[in-house]
Amino acid sequence: MFYNSTRNSDVKVNSAQAITQGISADGGLFVPEEIPVLTPDEIKAVGEMKYADKAAFVFSKFLTDFTEAEIRYCTDNAYSTKNFETECIAEIAHLFDGTYMLELWHGPTCAFKDMALQILPYFLTTSAKKINLDKKIVILVATSGDTGKAALEGFKDVEGTSILVFYPEDGVSPMQKRQMKTQEGNNVGVCALKGNFDDCQNGVKAIFTDSEVKKALDDNGMMFSSANSINWGRLVPQIVYYISAYAELVKDGEIALGEKVNIVVPTGNFGNILAAYYAKHMGIPVNKLICASNINNVLTDFINTGVYDRNRQFYATVSPSMDILISSNLERLLYIMTDKNDKLINEWFGKLAAEGKYEVSDDVKAKLLDEFSAGYCDDEHTKAAIHEIYEKYSYTCDTHTAVAVKVYEDYKKSTGDTTKTIIASTASPYKFSAAVLESLEGKNSDISEYDKVDRIAELSKLPVPAALADLKNKPERFGDVIAKDDQKSYVLGTLGI
Numbered sequence: 001m002f003y004n005s006t007r008n009s010d011v012k013v014n015s016a017q018a019i020t021q022g023i024s025a026d027g028g029l030f031v032p033e034e035i036p037v038l039t040p041d042e043i044k045a046v047g048e049m050k051y052a053d054k055a056a057f058v059f060s061k062f063l064t065d066f067t068e069a070e071i072r073y074c075t076d077n078a079y080s081t082k083n084f085e086t087e088c089i090a091e092i093a094h095l096f097d098g099t100y101m102l103e104l105w106h107g108p109t110c111a112f113k114d115m116a117l118q119i120l121p122y123f124l125t126t127s128a129k130k131i132n133l134d135k136k137i138v139i140l141v142a143t144s145g146d147t148g149k150a151a152l153e154g155f156k157d158v159e160g161t162s163i164l165v166f167y168p169e170d171g172v173s174p175m176q177k178r179q180m181k182t183q184e185g186n187n188v189g190v191c192a193l194k195g196n197f198d199d200c201q202n203g204v205k206a207i208f209t210d211s212e213v214k215k216a217l218d219d220n221g222m223m224f225s226s227a228n229s230i231n232w233g234r235l236v237p238q239i240v241y242y243i244s245a246y247a248e249l250v251k252d253g254e255i256a257l258g259e260k261v262n263i264v265v266p267t268g269n270f271g272n273i274l275a276a277y278y279a280k281h282m283g284i285p286v287n288k289l290i291c292a293s294n295i296n297n298v299l300t301d302f303i304n305t306g307v308y309d310r311n312r313q314f315y316a317t318v319s320p321s322m323d324i325l326i327s328s329n330l331e332r333l334l335y336i337m338t339d340k341n342d343k344l345i346n347e348w349f350g351k352l353a354a355e356g357k358y359e360v361s362d363d364v365k366a367k368l369l370d371e372f373s374a375g376y377c378d379d380e381h382t383k384a385a386i387h388e389i390y391e392k393y394s395y396t397c398d399t400h401t402a403v404a405v406k407v408y409e410d411y412k413k414s415t416g417d418t419t420k421t422i423i424a425s426t427a428s429p430y431k432f433s434a435a436v437l438e439s440l441e442g443k444n445s446d447i448s449e450y451d452k453v454d455r456i457a458e459l460s461k462l463p464v465p466a467a468l469a470d471l472k473n474k475p476e477r478f479g480d481v482i483a484k485d486d487q488k489s490y491v492l493g494t495l496g497i
């Protein structure tokens with residue numbers, strides 16, 4: 001299996017190269033040349049496997065330059081009860097008849113990002129070895145809150161790597177901020193940026209492709225890589241849990257093999273829902289992929305009209321991990337939907353960079369509407385949804401997941417579609433305690449973050465994850481705040497070059 005760049009389809013690299021590089025030198029994202037297809041029997045068999053085996057099976061289709069032993073080394077280290085609270089790793093909860101919550105937050109940082117970031121360091125160090133790279137790998141991360149912490153946990157003290165995370169100063173929850181500021185490890189750095197997530201991400205992307213910086217790193221025996229979902233090594237682990245969820249539901253007799261399901265994903269950077277798209281095209285029978293956004297609804301408009309327009313107000317919401325106006329992974333989807341037309345991709349993403357806006361062709365518009373449905377939900381309705389889900393089903397969900405549930409309910413009302421549905425539940429409610437508690441109780445309480453956690457525990461009967469409870473006693477290590485124009489000099493300064 002080889003990988004092309006979305007900006008140049010003549011680029012052809014293997015997975016070890018794609019994973020170590022993170023992003024193509026032309027600024028494009030790496031995309032597998034074709035999507036491997038599973039037979040119904042293979043899908044059924046996945047339901048009988050342990051999670052690490054499921055992952056190894058899926059990876060063997062994409063990382064064809066890895067040996068079986070190399071893949072097993074990665075999967076066995078990442079997907080064990082050493083890192084995850086539950087044996088099955090990706091738990092399925094029944095919300096109500098025919099509606100299933102795929103709980104992806106039982107890892108060390110309590111968000112779905114762990115599903116990929118627990119394994120990415122193994123992929124990356126294995127890939128580096130395979131291509132005889134003897135450089136130190138510097139991971140630069142832009143985070144809307146959850147990726148940063150998950151990447152820090154994944155990469156802390158991993159030999160041959162260091163990691164530096166940028167987050168928007170006022171764009172993450174108090175718990176997320178505390179998780180990052182207290183990060184342990186000898187190869188980690190964390191810095192707040194006066195700006196929003198898009199500023200963080202644009203800055204990181206610009207540094208990655210800055211030839212002057214690249215040379216400075218090169219001269220010092222270092223190279224950059226990415227732990228954001230622009231890295232294929234971040235995306236491929238996310239395909240596994242959709243295939244797993246379908247196969248588990250078949251095994252449990254909830255659905256028949258071959259029966260279609262809907263998949264609802266609370267979406268920001270379009271990584272998680274793109275993984276669901278890959279799972280569909282690998283053979284998981286899907287009726288609609290439902291893209292749920294918060295009030296930063298650039299994707300809702302895009303899917304419904306074919307016009308991507310980021311020239312709009314940016315809102316800080318109670319679902320901060322989705323406060324994004326430039327969804328990077330859309331580029332991969334459009335590359336596939338235009339049959340690898342790198343000229344069109346360059347044209348559209350050039351317009352996005354220059355004018356903040358582009359419009360796709362009519363055939364792509366039709367494909368978008370055929371595969372996806374899209375909706376959005378503001379903060380008020382998000383909180384109301386948390387309250388209602390708790391009252392009706394005794395289930396406590398986080399703000400991002402609540403957006404997905406609400407958008408799904410709107411979808412059901414407007415379409416009458418009764419297809420069974422998997423909803424991606426992307427974070428533990430404890431990560432967003434203030435908004436969750438306010439929603440559960442219907443009022444704002446003036447108590448500390450940790451008292452809020454305790455109160456949610458009383459109401460929800462959900463055990464508080466040990467990693468979050470421990471934060472209370474940890475010292476803060478990282479307090480730097482910089483202006484957005486200072487990102488490049490901060491990176492060079494931190495690296496000592």
Ligand SMILES: *Cc1c(COP(=O)(O)O)cnc(C)c1O
Pocket residue numbers: 111112113146147229266267268269270271272273321322400401426427
């Ligand atoms: C990152 C994140 C999302 C958005 O996922 P994308 O892959 O960026 O679309 C949704 N919910 C939570 C809790 C997240 O951390």
